[in-house]
Amino acid sequence: MTKPYLELKNLSKSYDGRSRALDAVNLTAAKGEFITFLGPSGSGKTTTLMLIAGFEAATEGEILVDGVPITRVPPHKRGIGIVFQNYALFPHRTALQNVMFPLQMRKMPKARATEKARAMLALVGLERFAERHPREMSGGQQQRVALARALVFDPALLLLDEPLGALDKNLRENLQIEIKRIQRSLGVTTIFVTHDQSEAMAMSDRIVVFEGGRIQQAGTPLQVYDRPVNEFVARFVGDSNLLPLHLTDPASGLGEIAGIGPVRLPPQPARQPGERATLLLRPEVLGLAQPGASNTCRMRVETVVHFGDSALLIGDAGGTALRARLPGQAAQGISERAEIALSWNPAAGHLIPAA
Amino acid sequence: MSATAAATGESSLKSWLLLAPLLVFLAAFFVVPLAQVVVMSVTEPEFGFGHYAEIVTDGFHLRVLMETFVTALVVSLCCLLLGFPLAYAMAAAPASLAAAMMVVVTMSFWTSFLVRTYAWMVLLGNRGPIAQFAEWLGFAAPELLFTRFSSTIAMTHILLPYMVLSLYGVLKRIEPALPRSAASLGATPAAVIRHVVLPLAAPGIANGLTLVFVLCLGFYVTPILLGSPREQMVAGVIGQQVEEFLAFGEASAMAVVLLASTLIVLGLYHRRFGLDRLWG
Numbered sequence A: 001m002t003k004p005y006l007e008l009k010n011l012s013k014s015y016d017g018r019s020r021a022l023d024a025v026n027l028t029a030a031k032g033e034f035i036t037f038l039g040p041s042g043s044g045k046t047t048t049l050m051l052i053a054g055f056e057a058a059t060e061g062e063i064l065v066d067g068v069p070i071t072r073v074p075p076h077k078r079g080i081g082i083v084f085q086n087y088a089l090f091p092h093r094t095a096l097q098n099v100m101f102p103l104q105m106r107k108m109p110k111a112r113a114t115e116k117a118r119a120m121l122a123l124v125g126l127e128r129f130a131e132r133h134p135r136e137m138s139g140g141q142q143q144r145v146a147l148a149r150a151l152v153f154d155p156a157l158l159l160l161d162e163p164l165g166a167l168d169k170n171l172r173e174n175l176q177i178e179i180k181r182i183q184r185s186l187g188v189t190t191i192f193v194t195h196d197q198s199e200a201m202a203m204s205d206r207i208v209v210f211e212g213g214r215i216q217q218a219g220t221p222l223q224v225y226d227r228p229v230n231e232f233v234a235r236f237v238g239d240s241n242l243l244p245l246h247l248t249d250p251a252s253g254l255g256e257i258a259g260i261g262p263v264r265l266p267p268q269p270a271r272q273p274g275e276r277a278t279l280l281l282r283p284e285v286l287g288l289a290q291p292g293a294s295n296t297c298r299m300r301v302e303t304v305v306h307f308g309d310s311a312l313l314i315g316d317a318g319g320t321a322l323r324a325r326l327p328g329q330a331a332q333g334i335s336e337r338a339e340i341a342l343s344w345n346p347a348a349g350h351l352i353p354a355a
Numbered sequence B: 001m002s003a004t005a006a007a008t009g010e011s012s013l014k015s016w017l018l019l020a021p022l023l024v025f026l027a028a029f030f031v032v033p034l035a036q037v038v039v040m041s042v043t044e045p046e047f048g049f050g051h052y053a054e055i056v057t058d059g060f061h062l063r064v065l066m067e068t069f070v071t072a073l074v075v076s077l078c079c080l081l082l083g084f085p086l087a088y089a090m091a092a093a094p095a096s097l098a099a100a101m102m103v104v105v106t107m108s109f110w111t112s113f114l115v116r117t118y119a120w121m122v123l124l125g126n127r128g129p130i131a132q133f134a135e136w137l138g139f140a141a142p143e144l145l146f147t148r149f150s151s152t153i154a155m156t157h158i159l160l161p162y163m164v165l166s167l168y169g170v171l172k173r174i175e176p177a178l179p180r181s182a183a184s185l186g187a188t189p190a191a192v193i194r195h196v197v198l199p200l201a202a203p204g205i206a207n208g209l210t211l212v213f214v215l216c217l218g219f220y221v222t223p224i225l226l227g228s229p230r231e232q233m234v235a236g237v238i239g240q241q242v243e244e245f246l247a248f249g250e251a252s253a254m255a256v257v258l259l260a261s262t263l264i265v266l267g268l269y270h271r272r273f274g275l276d277r278l279w280g
Helices: A045-053 A095-105 A110-123 A139-151 A169-186 A197-203 A221-226 A231-236 B002-043 B050-057 B059-092 B095-110 B113-124 B129-136 B148-173 B177-184 B189-217 B221-226 B234-243 B248-273
Strands: A004-013 A022-030 A034-038 A060-065 A080-083 A157-161 A190-194 A206-211 A214-219 A241-249 A254-257 A261-264 A276-281 A296-306 A310-317 A320-327 A339-343 A350-353
Touching: A004 A045, A022 A045, A022 A060, A022 A214, A034 A045, A034 A197, A045 A080, A045 A157, A045 A190, A045 A206, A080 A139, A080 B177, A095 A110, A095 A139, A095 B189, A110 A139, A139 A169, A169 A197, A190 A197, A197 A221, A206 A221, A206 A231, A214 A221, A214 A231, A231 A241, A231 A276, A231 A350, A241 A320, A254 A276, A296 A320, B002 B050, B002 B248, B050 B059, B050 B248, B059 B095, B059 B148, B059 B189, B059 B234, B059 B248, B095 B148, B113 B129, B113 B148, B113 B221, B148 B189, B148 B221, B177 B189, B189 B248, B221 B234, B234 B248
Parallel strands: A034 A190, A034 A206, A080 A157, A157 A190
Antiparallel strands: A004 A022, A004 A060, A206 A214, A241 A254, A241 A276, A254 A261, A276 A350, A296 A310, A296 A339, A310 A320
């Protein structure tokens, strides 16, 4: 791994002196990395962001940027750009004056600051809106101004606190691509906080899943999606079937699911016979069974939701709730209350050890 | 079309009827006496604008007006300097603490200002705690009562709640993310106040200054009881002219000048901010 640029060492935060909002978080990020903190509200992701920004003091632990501890540096000396969910633009300043603010605070000569701020507004595609006040701009435009303002002073880090939460779906997707493009072109190390897993999947180099004040898993989007370390991560990232599994003969790759029967196990390190585990099957892993296929189950369909390109079947197999996602074509003949045979490739499943 | 017109006509008739008692009251006890004051200022003891000419030409009246304006200005600025930190702390405090502070601030509203004025007389008096403390320290007891200092400090105290409430209103509306975001962009705490808080609080500052200034212009009891007899304010002089010299014409003219100055201040405020915002 390359030299860490941002390091969180044993970071803890307690508001009442007893319970911990954040509990011994360790994380490193490489320069230029785009990291997403993903988790439900109250999971510790925003607390971590506030500690990095310096708005809250850590109870324990250390934060280092480029090897320098900043844990006790006040926010205005950290040089970290932050974009807030509600934009937090200064209402009494125009877009250009907002973007110039950090340069003004750094006593940059006015002509040079104006030039730099205009260039940054151009980068976010708003050069024509320089003289507008925030109230005269749409939510998406305001968010871009906030982004330009957080980037114009070449920050050591860029923190984005659910910046797209207040925008509608189309705009969100456009801005996701836009933020990613700008982040790449500037190469700024970025931490993005969200509770939206599809946003996390779309944007990140690495996803850090938070729950209960702890990091549950940190990995690339595909690692987190395909090989979650526990049931929480499996449930929180993507749609999932979690089937309780009895490892009858792990040495030869066999297990049994109550109500479904014997199944072949994914090729994961051997375990002890008799152990219990959970088998994760993503809905799209399930397909209509061909004659003679192994790893099959019979599903009683209760609901069919058509999305056009695909269809989600919701029902149960031998008493266990099951969701299957089939290509739109394949799902055409399937009606509600039908009974169908499904199968899956053993390698597409993932075993989660019992907690 | 005509039905709607009739309906609006009816509802506006209704609102006029609801307003009528108040309008009659105001006409009988405010407009008429005020008009009488205006009339008296040019008819008492004989018709003419002599009183106004006197006000403008003789040094005494102009000096009193000047004193009054300067005092009102000083009191307004003192209220701003004392009130701003308090309002800022209130706006930043957690809800329960802010409510407690609000009770303390409004408590002075509930106490009669006559009582508060007498309280200052006790505090600043020749045998009062401040004088005694000074003597205990070995200094001569300072002359505090019946000076401009004593009336200014008491008026500041009495008018401070108006300023605090005006400022609290705007400061509370500043989004908490703004100071944070300014800090993250490199603003020191002082720069946050100067570049973010003050510009956004400007309407409340203008509001508080105008309220306190206008209320202070007409203050009567406090300067009479606490102030220096040599440095009177307009209201006190008007009272003196009526009670001691029965000079109704002269007093009326002064009253009209005072009223006009107040209206000019309010007019300036209205042109800049709109009068409807003055009371929050």
